[in-house]
Amino acid sequence: EGSDRSEEQVSGAKVIAQALKTQDVEYMFGVVGIPVTEIALAAQELGIKYIGMRNEQAACYAASAVGYLTGRPGVCLVVSGPGLIHALGGMANANMNCWPLIVIGGSSERNQEAMGAFQEFPQAVRSSIYGRPGACYIDIPADFVTLQANVTSIKYKECCMPPPVSMAETSAVCAAASVLRDAKQPLLIIGKGAAYSHAEDSIRKLVEQCSLPFLPTPMGKGVVPDNHPNCVGAARSRALQSADVIVLFGARLNWILHFGLPPRYQADVKFIQIDICAEELGNNVRPSVILLGDINAVSKQELASQKSLPMNYYTVFYHVQEQLPQDSFIVSEGANTMDIGRTMLQNCLPRHRLDAGSFGTMGVGLGFAIAAALVAKDRSPGQRVICVEGDSAFGFSGMEVETICRYNLPIILLVVNNNGIYQGFDADTWEKMLHFQEAATTVPPMCLLPNSHYEQVMTTFGGKGYFVRTPEELQHSLRQALQDTSKPCLLNIMIEPQSTRKAQDFHWLTRSNM
Numbered sequence: 001e002g003s004d005r006s007e008e009q010v011s012g013a014k015v016i017a018q019a020l021k022t023q024d025v026e027y028m029f030g031v032v033g034i035p036v037t038e039i040a041l042a043a044q045e046l047g048i049k050y051i052g053m054r055n056e057q058a059a060c061y062a063a064s065a066v067g068y069l070t071g072r073p074g075v076c077l078v079v080s081g082p083g084l085i086h087a088l089g090g091m092a093n094a095n096m097n098c099w100p101l102i103v104i105g106g107s108s109e110r111n112q113e114a115m116g117a118f119q120e121f122p123q124a125v126r127s128s129i130y131g132r133p134g135a136c137y138i139d140i141p142a143d144f145v146t147l148q149a150n151v152t153s154i155k156y157k158e159c160c161m162p163p164p165v166s167m168a169e170t171s172a173v174c175a176a177a178s179v180l181r182d183a184k185q186p187l188l189i190i191g192k193g194a195a196y197s198h199a200e201d202s203i204r205k206l207v208e209q210c211s212l213p214f215l216p217t218p219m220g221k222g223v224v225p226d227n228h229p230n231c232v233g234a235a236r237s238r239a240l241q242s243a244d245v246i247v248l249f250g251a252r253l254n255w256i257l258h259f260g261l262p263p264r265y266q267a268d269v270k271f272i273q274i275d276i277c278a279e280e281l282g283n284n285v286r287p288s289v290i291l292l293g294d295i296n297a298v299s300k301q302e303l304a305s306q307k308s309l310p311m312n313y314y315t316v317f318y319h320v321q322e323q324l325p326q327d328s329f330i331v332s333e334g335a336n337t338m339d340i341g342r343t344m345l346q347n348c349l350p351r352h353r354l355d356a357g358s359f360g361t362m363g364v365g366l367g368f369a370i371a372a373a374l375v376a377k378d379r380s381p382g383q384r385v386i387c388v389e390g391d392s393a394f395g396f397s398g399m400e401v402e403t404i405c406r407y408n409l410p411i412i413l414l415v416v417n418n419n420g421i422y423q424g425f426d427a428d429t430w431e432k433m434l435h436f437q438e439a440a441t442t443v444p445p446m447c448l449l450p451n452s453h454y455e456q457v458m459t460t461f462g463g464k465g466y467f468v469r470t471p472e473e474l475q476h477s478l479r480q481a482l483q484d485t486s487k488p489c490l491l492n493i494m495i496e497p498q499s500t501r502k503a504q505d506f507h508w509l510t511r512s513n514m
């Protein structure tokens with residue numbers, strides 16, 4: 001509005017509050033006193049939720065729990081001396097739990113006029129949530145709180161970025177998969193690191209697709225529900241004692257897990273340890289495989305490296321991504337096929353992804369692929385069109401394969417086939433079901449005919465077709481398809497028809513040992 005703000009003054013307290021707000025701090029717990037009261041008031045004014053507690057220790061516990069629950073640090077505001085000392089319990093607890101936390105203490109006056117220490121906030125937020133989460137302390141001199149500074153002299157640093165996500169080495173993931181595959185009595189231990197990293201979906205998939213029993217630590221409970229059939233919580237001691245391979249997902253081999261030592265464990269048990277903190281790896285026992293990285297990312301890597309048959313979505317997309325030329329057009333539709341494919345297949349160019357779109361329309365894929373192939377031919381020769389279809393999605397416009405063949409468009413169609421919409425049945429179950437049903441019209445509506453040979457739709461019109469059951473067949477046929485630009489082709493990729501498998505009977509865990 002043209003008004004000159006150069007004379008406007010702002011208090012140190014307000015600057016601190018604004019700096020916190022800018023870092024997306026949402027909650028502040030504390031016990032006020034000189035000189036931090038003004039900080040609490042200023043924070044409230046900016047919409048930071050301030051909760052006045054009765055002791056700094058409880059305030060600090062609360063702030064760290066907020067950090068664990070939200071992934072952004074809660075702030076604990078304390079006065080100097082005794083206030084800070086009371087907060088130490090909470091800081092130690094946060095550090096031990098690996099939970100993010102920022103403690104702000106107001107100390108005594110300093111004979112210093114300059115402002116400009118507010119760089120500390122982005123740094124504190126970053127170090128509380130990057131790498132292994134933990135506690136940070138910022139000491140605010142009393143005169144900083146009360147001092148008046150020129151508004152225009154203050155610059156707030158923008159909110160720090162979310163913590164980077166790191167994956168484990170591919171070779172380590174393969175080693176882990178092979179140790180796990182050879183296990184007779186494998187066990188996953190799910191800790192609070194898994195909870196903090198929001199790995200619930202990927203760990204659940206790993207549990208179900210590999211039929212692995214799991215044991216949550218106290219705060220790892222609920223990542224996969226306790227009432228899940230693969231949970232062996234009720235037979236904890238027995239599970240620990242009998243396992244020959246144990247995968248640790250963000251759980252330390254500390255007292256809670258009996259240090260990983262006999263007699264609670266077999267002397268030659270193999271540990272696969274996954275943690276975001278390198279210093280944690282190898283504590284107390286020498287693991288067979290160590291995976292340094294974010295649990296959510298690493299458990300997806302593990303799913304992808306799974307060699308059991310039939311394949312799962314992650315295995316399929318992992319191998320597709322490996323060979324996919326970077327400049328490809330990716331057309332995709334389906335339910336899981338499109339959703340999981342979106343997270344695993346990468347686009348490097350704009351306007352090179354076409355999918356079910358805003359309206360969520362199924363049946364668009366083949367038309368889109370034809371359009372992309374024509375545009376590629378005219379404008380960017382050499383770029384491939386990969387059309388990734390669920391088996392149900394493919395059905396909506398499957399006859400356009402004839403069009404593709406008529407114009408000889410070198411489209412690669414991948415039909416990710418789980419015999420149904422969302423999920424289907426394997427051939428045996430299907431046969432049994434038909435046998436017991438009075439009429440075929442009573443079978444589950446999401447089923448499609450098992451083992452349909454969609455690749456023959458392509459061969460019928462002169463293109464190339466592949467029936468794919470294993471990762472090796474997938475690698476091989478995709479390589480051929482990419483090399484041969486003379487013909488369209490279709491890979492009919494068979495995957496596990498049930499996203500959730502029947503519960504395995506963990507015969508080695510007898511219920512009498514509960």
Ligand code: ADP
Nearest residue numbers: 191192193197217250251252275276277294295
């Ligand atoms: P619990 O008490 O459930 O066994 P711990 O606190 O002992 O859990 O272990 C949690 C582990 O999780 C810590 O070693 C920590 O470094 C790790 N961790 C925290 N966040 C992540 C993450 N995003 N990815 C991988 N490991 C993590």
Ligand code: MG
Nearest residue numbers: 391418420421
């Ligand atoms: Mg399907």
